[in-house]
Amino acid sequence: MLKPLLTAVLITLPFAGWAEQASSEAEKAVHQQILPGFAALAAASARMSDAAATDCAPTSQPLRTAWNAAFDDWIKVSHLRFGPTETENRAFALAYWPDSRGTTPKTLKRLIAERDPIITSPDGMESVSVAARGFYAMEYVLFDPAFQGDAGYACALTRALSADIAAKTAGIARDWRDSYAALMMTPGSTYSPYQTPAEVTQELYKALATGLEFTSDARLNRPLGSFDKPRPGRAEARLSGRSQRHVVLSLQALKQLAVILSEGDQALQDDVSQAFDTAISQAEALDDPIFAGVEDPQKRLKIEILQQTVKLIREQQLANIGNKLGVAAGFNALDGD
Amino acid sequence: MKRSLLAPAAVMLSFGGAQADTGAVLTTYADIAQATFEDSLTTAQALQQAVAALVAAPSDAALENARLAWKAARVPYQQSEVFRFGNAIVDDWEGKVNAWPLDEGLIDYVDEGTYVGPTDENEYAALNVVANPVFQLGGAQVDATQITPALLETALQEADGIETNVATGYHAIEFMLWGQDLNGTGPGAGARPWTDYASGEACTNGNCDRRAAYLVAATDLLVSDLAWMVAQWQPGGAARAAATEGGLSTILTGMGSLSYGELAGERMRLGLLLNDPEEEQDCFSDNTHNSHFYDGVGIRNVYVGAYTRVDGSVVSGPSLADLVAATDATLNAELVGKLDTTVAALGEMKAAADAGFAYDQMLGRGDARGEALIMAGVNGLVDQTKSIERVVAALGLDQLEIEGSDSLDAPGKVAE
Structure with missing residues (x-):
């Protein structure tokens, strides 16, 4: 699909003096x-x-x-x-x-x-x-x-x-x-969908924000439901026993991206790393592969604590990374109702 | 990086001379909101009268009149959807009047052969309030012998905490007027007979008096809910005050969230990818093309600062477009061009549907023409979102967006 475009870009680049480096x-x-x-x-x-x-x-x-x-x-x-x-x-x-x-x-x-x-x-x-x-x-x-x-x-x-x-x-x-x-x-080059380096950075920042939102709202909140009405049947990939695993895997991948985006600010990077490590170890410690524990007050509490940790990352680390990068969250596919 | 280069919008404007200031732009925005909701109210009152006439003297013509009134009421209301997302007062209220999709078996009879009935997700999906004056719900007994707005609002809406238990608003009324559309992705809308409201022996499908009571209660509730929202946008109203305080990001948050996640994503692209006729917003009436079109018009209204009322008069004033033009004329032209492109693409889809190629037919598996019509709208909406983000950056609203966006802080899920 995009192959012919690449050739075009390579030909165009030397002439597109306003292309910048991401x-x-x-x-x-x-x-x-x-x-x-x-x-x-x-x-x-x-x-x-x-x-x-x-x-x-x-x-x-x-x-x-x-x-x-x-x-x-x-x-x-x-x-x-x-x-x-x-x-x-x-x-x-x-x-x-x-x-x-x-x-x-x-x-x-x-x-x-x-x-x-x-x-x-x-x-x-x-x-x-x-x-x-x-x-x-x-x-x-x-x-x-x-x-x-x-x-x-x-x-x-x-x-x-x-x-x-x-x-x-x-x-x-x-x-x-x-x-x-x-x-x-090469934002600003003829076929790049991005006009400036900031737009490229924002795209990656949005991916981080959207990923955290999805893990929090879909992977954790959906099965949690409410205390009176937990919804274990809504856990992701529960037929194959992968619900908990998906939370761990997604947090690990999001951590890698968050640490990369925090680069250049050591204190921020340390904070981000630590916050994700806390969430990942909480997720690994659940011992609840399909979140059946949402119906058991003891086990439910542990999932809720993990959910709070992820929420905290979204409220604090994400905002700090955005500040450092100078980009806004923008709009994502999860906007809406 | 970028933010250090950008002065706040207010400072930049002081270099701009005589063009619109932020306060005047926000006033226009609130004026358009007020007029749009006022039109939504008056057209809903016309629907209320048509429903009263139907219930008083049921006939095919009376039912058709009520259906036409419902469609007319959707025109201004859909243009108000751009006021969601950015305005918490609108967003918190919206579910009362426009919730969708719904498990319609909660309300009335459904086709036994195709309707899924109670599910793991919703055990009340086939409750049928019209047929059952007394029932158990969430462990308690509900007395529904009198069907009132209060019953709909408190006991039934989102019953058992399930979002698809929609008992109120446009789509509940739509179901009462049209009934289920059983034609799949083939031609034809819902075909509820007028005799569903007839009295005595002529009554079809039973409980016509209770069905009429439900329709009247739902319509009364819609009118009172809209009246409440109109009050919020009057001078001194809470929504007007909050929008003025919220600043320009309020406008842009609504435009971007409706364009991208909501309309392009959840309502249009998803339905196409699922080939599912139930994935159309006005699925009973086959009016989805109009709903999408007027959403697109509404997004443009708030940017260019002009709204054409149902009586043909125009509410306009200093606009966000004026403000962006003073900062970056190229970017303003880019966004205006894209908003026009989107409205034109949605207009093509509307024209095809008005000519008989209904929206649910466009969703059919392998229907290339339908897919092209819908995707042209989706692509326009996605494309304009990029420019909306550029406007956010150009006006230096980055930080406001992160802190003040309801849709980013508390969004739902795309597939719900």
């Missing part, structure tokens, strides 16, 4: 987190697709292991929702969650009931509702017997879903490597 923080974020993160995701997804081609049985251990590894790699980059992830709605097709109206199981059930042949071609998959694609849809097919009754179709679906994930992640990694990284590093 900040050193942005350069580090791209080279230390974004490029390796999406490359790892693409590689793990390709391995998963290969595993599904070899053995599509939902109980296949190599397949489940490969799915888990690829899902891990997605969670580590899932806060980076701009540029290549948004092209062709790739990220939506990889991860449709939260699903408060049960659209994923509903759409999957319809495909299965009709033995819809649309899944058998990549073009066909492209037109399937995003609710029935990506890691969260695949979780139902691998871990919920209600979606495995028709073994032949379930097998075809498993292969189609994993191949779709592999194709989407390969596209994201390719665009980042071949063009978007260069465009991001």
Whole structure:
């Protein structure tokens, strides 16, 4: 998609005298987190697709292991929702969650009931509702017997879903490597979506803010519900027992980005590092893989404490990093109701 | 870095000479809010009269009149949505009048074959208040023998803490007037027969008197809620005072949040990606194209400082556009151009829908023409958000935005 643009940029750059260099923080974020993160995701997804081609049985251990590894790699980059992830709605097709109206199981059930042949071609998959694609849809097919009754179709679906994930992640990694990284590093150049270095920095700052908001509001608040009405059924990826793991993985990735964006201010960087370490160790210590503990006052308290720690990071560290960078949070996809 | 280069907006303006000052811009903004909510109120009062006529003498024509009045009431109301997000008073109140999506089985009968019924997420999704004068809710018995605005507002709205238990507002009324749209992504809207409100033997689907009582109560409540909001924007009103104090970031927060996360994201792009006809905002009436269009118009209204009222008169004054033009004329032209592009794209979608290609048909799987119409609007909204962010930076509002934005501090979730 973006490849022809890169050539154009390289040709244009020497003449575009007003192109500037992105900040050193942005350069580090791209080279230390974004490029390796999406490359790892693409590689793990390709391995998963290969595993599904070899053995599509939902109980296949190599397949489940490969799915888990690829899902891990997605969670580590899932806060980076701009540029290549948004092209062709790739990220939506990889991860449709939260699903408060049960659209994923509903759409999957319809495909299965009709033995819809649309899944058998990549073009066909492209037109399937995003609710029935990506890691969260695949979780139902691998871990919920209600979606495995028709073994032949379930097998075809498993292969189609994993191949779709592999194709989407390969596209994201390719665009980042071949063009978007260069465009991001040269704001103001002809094809860069950014006019100034500050806009590049703001994009990364927004990714950090959005990622923290998502972990706090979707991953933690949704299952917490209220004290009188906890909602354990809303925990993320609970069929495969990954709810707690996602909180840990996302906090680790967000910490890496936050530390990079704090660079140049040692005191701030130390504060940020410490605040995230507290949250990560609280998350690791929960021993509650699917947040079933939201219904148990003792265990619930620990999840609430973690939630407060994340809230504190959002209120204090995030604001301090914004001040240091001189950028505002701007608007993100979670705005609205 | 950037902020050290930028003086606060007020200081920059003193070099600008005679153009608009911040106070005058905020006054225009509040005037437009007042006029938009006043128009929302008068059109809702017209709906109230049409509903009264329907209930007094049910007929096909009376039902159609009420439906037309509902659609007319949406025109000014959707233009008021840009006052959400930035204004806490509007945001905290909005759920009473415009909550969506709803599990409509809470209110009245639904199609047994396709409606999912009670779910893990909502055990009251098929409660059917119209058919049940007394029921259990959240461990307590509710007496609904008299269907009143108070019953809707206190016992039913967001019952059991579930957001999709929507008992009040435009979309509850819409369901009472149209009924479920059972056509999927095919042609056709909800087709509730007028006999759902007929008396005696002519009554279809049972409990016509209770159904009429529900419709009347919901409409009365909408009118009183809108009257309350109109008062907040009068001179001396709380919303007007808060907006004046909140400064320019109030305007920009509303524009950006509605453009991006809410309209482009949750309401338009998501529905398209899900190919789900229930993912259209006015799903019973097939009026979604108008709702989206007037949202886009509303965003432009507050930037250019002009609102065309339902009687055709114009409320206008010194605008944010004037102010930005004095600081950075290129940026102002960029944003005005993008706002126009978006309204034009949404207008194309509206024209196609008015010509018979309904919004839910556009959401159909593999419907390339529908996708192109919707995505042109989405792309325009996303694009204008970038320029709105540039205006925030150019006016030096960075810090205000972080501290004062309700939508950033307490947002909902995109897929809810």
